[in-house]
Amino acid sequence: MGLTEDLDILLSRELEAIKAAGRYRFLRTIETAQSPRVVLDGREVVLMCSNNYLGLADHPRLRRAAKEAIDRYGTGAVASRLVSGTMTLHEELEAALARFKGTQAALVFNCGYMANVGIISSLLGPEDVVFSDELNHASIIDGCRLSQARVVVFPHKDMNALEALLKREKGRRRMIVVDGVFSMDGDIAPLPDMVELAEDYGALLMVDEAHGTGVLGERGAGTVEHFGLTDRVPIQMGTLGKALGGFGAYVAGSDVLREYLINRARSFIFTTALPPADMAMALEAVRMVWEEPQRRRRLHQNVVYLVDGLKSLGFQVTNQGTAIIPVIIGPEDKTMDMSTKLLEYGVFVAGIRPPTVPPGTSRLRVTVMATHAQEDLDEALEAFERAGKEVGVI
């Protein structure tokens, strides 16, 4: 037998164990653009699990911006940013992001995962301490690990616990890092209290705006803007691949932070720059988020409508005004049964279970788009009622 067969045997055993534990994952393919209704495995369904909150990923203006960028600048940046990969559009987007976020500067990373890993690991080292909310995104967790700093995990949004830990855990440099909007619960970090603590105890503060960008704040700049804390949060990271409808990520902060990351963040330095089309889409998206607050209002109206509907059906729903609506089911098997039945009735909602969320809190992570029509939401509510009764959760 060859090496390939040996490897396959080894991996198949592990896959069997994953299946036996009921944790097997597989891919589903969407055959259309990421619109409110998509074709999934040959059937039209209402899409309620994407992060295309404002409906920009299939918008004609973004499509046009990308095409024009390709015509003018070609397809690839074909080098890292520090060699010859920095093009006019990278600079333009970074300037626009800084204006949008109200910071001195911004720097584009290739994706949010790489941004978190690069920012945290370049700012902290083995003598440092990082304070991380227990529900932070996996990319933050991996950034903390890679930094080799001591990781102090605090209970979700528990500011008393955080304060006690800040009193106790000393280091050369200390940083608090948190999701502005938590990706699986859709709740908002208590940033005003966190800023106070960071200032009182001399810690750095970093906020991940992956789900806040485009959704929260007067002009859609995110959680930090929502709380009016732009001048007091030194490191704001966010993505271009969720509400902004494209791909990539950014960090917004001071000129010095930008300069430092260009020199130190390995996930910025050792990778090919994003293509010009991605920069052009993001530029157009930032303009649209800023200039068209009605998209955000429409999103929030849709969220309220769906939350009210789900609650009156008897589902356990929480929402804090973000686009993420967790419907807690509890047991993993019932969650997956719900997801399967919903799909059968024409609604695509992802079931989320351990290890992504704690055991016993398996849920349907429902996300709403500004472009969902009322009939899409009504169809979803009907499907939830049928599926919920059949699975026995309402």
Ligand SMILES: *Cc1c(COP(=O)(O)O)cnc(C)c1O
């Ligand atoms: C999606 C997400 C990321 C990763 O961003 P990508 O651009 O998809 O790599 C980071 N943080 C949070 C909170 C996210 O939800």
